[in-house]
Amino acid sequence: MLKRLFLVRDAWREQFGTKAPVDLVADDSLVGSLPSDDHARLLQLRRNPRREGFADVRFVPYADPVFLRLARERGRYVISRDRFTDLRRKEPWVEQQSERILSWTTGADRRVRLHPSGIVPVPPHRVSQAIEFKDLKHLQRLDPEHPGHARILRSHWRCTALGCDTAMRWPDGLLSWPAVSRTGAAVCTCGALLENLGPRGVTRSFVVSDATAADLPGGLSAGEYLRFPVSVGDAVQLGRGTLRHGINLGAEELNPPVGVKRVSRVHLLLSMEEQPGSGGPQAYAVDLGSGNGTVVVRSSGATRRIEPGERVAFGEMDRLVLGDAVTLRLSGQRYFSAEQALPRELGDGGGGRTLLS
Template identity: 50%
Template sequence: MKVLGAVVDVSNVCWSDALPPTGRHFPLLERVFLVREAWRRRYGGRAPLTLVADNSLRRQLSFEDQGRLRQLEEDTELHFAKTADPVLLALAEERGLHVISRDQFTDLRRDFPWIASTPARFLGWSTDGGTVRLEPSGIRPVSVQVVSRALEGKELKFHQRLDHRNPVHKGILGHHWRCEDETCLKAQIWPDRLHDWPRLNARGVAVCTGCSGAVRRLGPRTRPRSFVVADLRTGAEYLRFPVGEGDALEVGRGELRYGINLASAEVDAPADVNLVSRRHLMISVERTSGNPRVTVVDLESANGTTLERGKSPRPLVAGEPVTLQEKDRLVLADAVTIRLSGQQHFSDEQQQLPRLGTAGGGRTRMFLPEDLNPAGN
C-alpha cells in the first residue's frame, strides 16, 4: 500500500513506557517527538503525521509539557477529542492513513471492520539501545463475542461506573435491586425491583440511578443468553433476541405462539427468509452450575439447519438436541445465520423479547421436555 501518512494516537504514545524513558509510566510529550523522528527516518519528511489526543491529556501533562504541546499545535495538525480512538480511526479511514498506536481497538472492531482486515496499517514501536523503531503493532483477530464483551464493559463503566471484571461490581450486576424511596420516580415506576442497575457513588456504595439513594439487594438475576440473527449472504445482523435461563422458544417464520418470527415486517429480513420453515428450530437455555447451557433442535424443517463448528459444517439431525458452543454458528435453510452473542449482563429491559408486531414475535415460556419432541411421540 502506498504510504500517505499516519495518524498518531497521542495519548497512547505519551503514556507508553516502552518508549524512553522506558519503564516509566508517566505521560511525556517527548515520546511523541521520538515517534515522529522514527517515522521520518522510515518514510521521509514528506509523509505527514496527523496527531489526535484525548482532551484529558492536557490536564495529565506536566506544566512544561503543556507549553510544548501548544508549540506543537502551531506546526502540526493536532486534534483533540473527548475520546480520541474513534476520531483517529475515522481520519485514517477517510484519508487512507497508517495508525501509530499500540492499542488493539477491540471495542471499535464492529464500527471499523478494516482494523482486522488490514493489520499492516497499524504501527507500534520498540526501543533498542535508546533508538525508537516503528514496527507492526500486531493487531490480533478477535471473535465477535470478544468485541461484544468489550463494548458491554465500556457501556457499564460509562453509565453505572461498574467494571464487570471487579468481583464486587460483578455481585451488583448479578442481583436484582429495589429502590424503596417513595418519592423516587424510578421506585414508583418499578416498585418491585429496578429494571436497570444501580450505579456506584463516589464512596463505592450502590445507589439508585433515579434518586441516588441506597438500594436494597434482592435475589440473584438469572443469566439469559442473547442470540444474533444475520443474513447469510451479506453477513448483516438484523435481529437480536434473549432466551432466559429455564426458557425455550421456537425460531421460525410467521405467527408463532412461543417464538421468534425471523421474517417479521418489523425487521430487515433477507429475501430468501421464506426458505426458513414456520417452526424451524428450538432453542433452550438450561441452568447449570457454570454458564447456562444452550441446546438447539431442528424441528423437522424443510430446508434443514447446518451447524458450523470449526472447519466442519454438519447438518443437524431433526429432533436431536445439540449443545451449542460459544463460537458455533447455525445456518437455517442456507438463508439466515444464528450465533450466540457475548453479552453477559442483562438489565430487565434487555431481557425482553424484541417487539415483532402482530405477525409473530411472541413470548418465552418455561421449557418443557416434550417441547423437544414436536411430533408428540
C-alpha cells in the same frame, strides 16, 4: 509522557519522510493525566501544532473511533498499541489492512522504531465482549473487572426512597443499571442507596444474520439483522410469522433477507440451561421438523445436519444455519439490565408458505 509522543513523531518522519503529515487525536482526559512539567508543552502544541511538527491536533471525549474513521476516510496509518477489539465491527479495515496499524519499540540504542502492531482476527463473541466492557465502563461507570461492580451487575436493585420518581416508576425493581457511589455502593439517581433484590438470572444474546452475506474479518457478518436475549430456563421457538412463544425471524420491521422464506414457520427450539461446574450456561437447539433443515457448523469447520427432534449443544465458536438462509450464533455479551433482557416485540409479518430448496 509527551517526550514519548515526540520520539514516535520523529520515528515516523525518519521512516516516511519529513513531508508525511502527522495528526494527533487524543482523549480529553490526557490533559489531567500528564505531569505538571508537560502542561506548558501541551498548551504550545495545541496553539501551534505545525510548529511542533503536527498537521493537526484535536482533543475529543473518546479518541479511538475518531482517528480510526479519519484513517479510513483518508487512507492514513494509525500509530497505537491498542488492538481496537471493541471497534472492529464498525471499522473492519483494522483487520483487512492490519499493516496500517503501527506500534513502536525502543531499541538498546534508545531509538524508537515503528512496525506493524501484529493485529490478528478475533472471533465475533470476543468483539461483543469488548464492546460490552467499554460501554459499561464508559457509559455506565461500571467495571466488570471490579469485584464490587461485578456484584452490582449480577444483582437486581430497587429504590425505596419516598418521593423518588424512579421508585414510583419502577416499584418492583430498576429496569436500567444503577449508579455507583464514590464508595462503590449501588445508588439511585436520587442519591439513595438501593435495596438488593437478589441475584440476576443469567441471560445470553443470540445474533441472526443473512447466511448468504459475505463475512467480514473476525467472522463478523455483514448481514446481521437481529439480536435477541434468552435467559437460563427459557425455551424459545424460532421461525417465520406468528409465534406465541418465539422469535419471528421474518418480521417486516427487521428488513429480513429474501432467503428467510426458506425458514419454516416453526423451525427451531432454542434454550439456555445451567450446567453445574461448567462455569456458565449451555445453549441447546432442537430442529422441529423444518422443511429445509438446520446445519450446525463447528469451530473446526466441520458441518452436520441436525436430525428432526435431535438436541444439539453449541457454543460461542459454533454457528447454526437455518434453511441455508439465516445464521444463528451466540454473542459474547454477559451482562443484561432488566430492560435489555426483555425480548423484542415483533409483528406477525413474514408468514406464508415455506419456500422449499
